[in-house]
Every structure is written in C-alpha cells, then in structure tokens.
Amino acid sequence: MFIEERNLIDTNNxxxxxxxxxxxxxxxxxxxxxxxxxxxKLSASEFYKVYQYSNGKKIRSLYEAFTLFYKTHQFEDxxxxxxxxxxxxxxxxxxxxxxxxxxxxxxxxxxxSNHENALKILNYGQKLAPSNAGFPYxxxxxxxxxxxxxxxxxxxxxxxxxxxxxxxxxYELAESYNTVNLPLESIKYxxxxxxxxxxxxxxxxxxxxTYIKEGKKLDNQMxxxxxxxxxxxxxxxxxxxxxxxxxxxxxxGLKYExxxxxxxxxxxxxxxxxxxx
Numbered sequence: 001m002f003i004e005e006r007n008l009i010d011t012n013n014x015x016x017x018x019x020x021x022x023x024x025x026x027x028x029x030x031x032x033x034x035x036x037x038x039x040x041k042l043s044a045s046e047f048y049k050v051y052q053y054s055n056g057k058k059i060r061s062l063y064e065a066f067t068l069f070y071k072t073h074q075f076e077d078x079x080x081x082x083x084x085x086x087x088x089x090x091x092x093x094x095x096x097x098x099x100x101x102x103x104x105x106x107x108x109x110x111x112x113s114n115h116e117n118a119l120k121i122l123n124y125g126q127k128l129a130p131s132n133a134g135f136p137y138x139x140x141x142x143x144x145x146x147x148x149x150x151x152x153x154x155x156x157x158x159x160x161x162x163x164x165x166x167x168x169x170x171y172e173l174a175e176s177y178n179t180v181n182l183p184l185e186s187i188k189y190x191x192x193x194x195x196x197x198x199x200x201x202x203x204x205x206x207x208x209x210t211y212i213k214e215g216k217k218l219d220n221q222m223x224x225x226x227x228x229x230x231x232x233x234x235x236x237x238x239x240x241x242x243x244x245x246x247x248x249x250x251x252x253g254l255k256y257e258x259x260x261x262x263x264x265x266x267x268x269x270x271x272x273x274x275x276x277x
Contacts, residue, residue: 005086005089008120008124009086014083015062016052019055020054025058028046028050029046029058029061032047041068041074043068047061047062047064047068050065059085062081063092063093065081066085070107076112078104078105078108079105079108079112079114079117098128099125099132102121102128109121110141115142118142122135122139131164136156137168140176144179149176149179152172152176156173160173170192171189171190174186174188174193187210190206191207194207198252198256199256199257201263204249204253208247208266208270211243211246212243215246218242
C-alpha cells in the first residue's frame with residue numbers, strides 16, 4: 001500500500017473481527033446476495049458480518065457492505081467499512097471503481113460532519129483523478145459548510161485554473177463570491193455559466209437577483225446629502241441599467257423554457273418592484 005494511502009487510515013475506527021466461522025460466513029453471503037434487490041439495508045448488514053465471520057478474509061464482502069451502506073444513507077457504517085478497506089488495501093477494484101469508492105467515502109465522511117477526514121480522502125482522490133469534478137465539488141461544499149469562504153474561493157479558482165471548464169464549479173464559485181459580497185466577480189461567473197449552458201435556470205435567476213440587489217444598494221447613495229444632482233442622475237442611470245440587465249436575463253431564460261413558472265414569477269416580481277419605485 002502506498003505511504004500516502006496508509007496515512008488516510010483512521011486507526012481508532014477499525015472493525016472488530018469475530019472468531020472464524022466460515023460456514024456462517026458462507027450462509028450469510030448467500031442471504032446477502034438474495035436480499036440485495038428487496039432489502040438493501042439488511043443485505044448491507046449481512047455482507048458486513050460475512051467479513052467479520054470470515055476472519056477478515058472476504059474483503060469483497062466488505063466492499064459490497066460499503067456500497068450498500070452508502071446507497072441507503074447509513075453513512076457511519078459506510079465510513080467504518082471504507083476505512084477498513086483502506087486498511088487492507090482495495091487493489092482488487094478496477095481503477096474506475098476505486099475512484100468512485102474514494103469519492104463516496106469522502107462524501108460519507110462529509111455527511112457525518114467529519115470534515116478533516118473527508119478532505120483528506122477527497123484530496124487524495126483528486127490527485128488520482130484530477131479531471132473528476134466530483135472531488136472538488138464535494139470539497140467546495142465542505143468549505144462552505146465550515147464557513148471558510150475565502151478558502152473555498154481559493155480552492156475553486158485553482159481547480160478551474162488547472163482543469164477544464166465546469167458549470168457546477170463555476171456556480172459554486174459565483175455563489176462564494178456572492179457570500180463574501182464581491183458581486184462583480186459573481187456576475188462574471190454567472191455569465192460564464194450561461195455562456196456554456198444558457199438553460200441553467202438557477203444561475204440565470206441568481207444573476208438577475210445580483211443585478212437587482214446591486215440596484216437596491218444605490219438607493220442609499222441617492223439619498224445621501226453628499227450627492228449632487230448630476231451624481232444622482234448618473235446613479236439613477238446605472239440603477240436603470242441594472243434593472244434592464246436583470247429583466248433581459250430572465251426574459252432570455254424564457255426562450256429556453258417557455259413555461260418555466262419560476263422564471264415567469266421572478267420577471268413579474270421585478271416588474272412590480274419597478275412600478276412601486
């Protein structure tokens with residue numbers, strides 16, 4: 001096993017092995033296979049016990065247990081099985097299966113709020129598969145969850161710099177910039193998303209809302225005693241341009257989804273807001 005992979009093991013979170021009972025292990029394996037289609041949770045538990053009763057020899061059963069625990073959202077059990085697999089080494093898996101395993105294990109750690117181990121696993125997985133967007137996507141979510149928004153921006157920017165354009169990662173980055181109140185940066189990335197995927201409704205709505213939010217901020221400047229009439233006119237012009245931008249973004253979305261109620265409602269809300277000003 002590689003030294004770097006060995007460092008991923010949580011030595012305080014390993015599975016207890018039962019006294020060998022190979023006939024019981026074989027019986028449980030048969031039951032587990034039969035139960036997969038109609039009771040995945042039971043099947044996962046049975047595969048788990050196969051590994052224990054086989055004195056840790058049936059590694060494949062441990063992988064089957066991990067996969068089913070993950071699919072049935074039993075993430076603590078999935079983490080336990082995944083950690084044990086790393087302890088043994090999962091060289092029996094194909095390259096694609098191993099990458100998927102690392103991604104799902106990282107997600108499992110994230111889902112039980114063990115962010116430190118999640119990031120360790122995901123970072124390792126990304127090194128193995130740098131073009132797989134799943135790893136940075138989950139890591140960005142972790143940085144968002146723990147409130148490290150600047151780290152999230154730094155990480156996403158570097159990931160996109162080193163890899164191909166990715167709409168999901170651009171959306172994460174645009175949201176991050178909105179969170180730290182850098183609207184011009186968020187607008188840039190929302191536009192980039194719509195250039196690549198014009199039917200991306202969430203990005204379209206968020207872009208329109210960012211324009212609207214920036215327009216509302218200008219009200220405070222217009223009401224300031226330090227602003228003269230010429231400056232007021234300039235600000236009002238910028239504000240109207242922002243409203244127009246927002247309206248155009250929403251209208252363009254209806255070209256791709258004519259009957260999208262969310263877009264239509266956002267457009268109506270904008271029109272009402274403009275009338276009440």
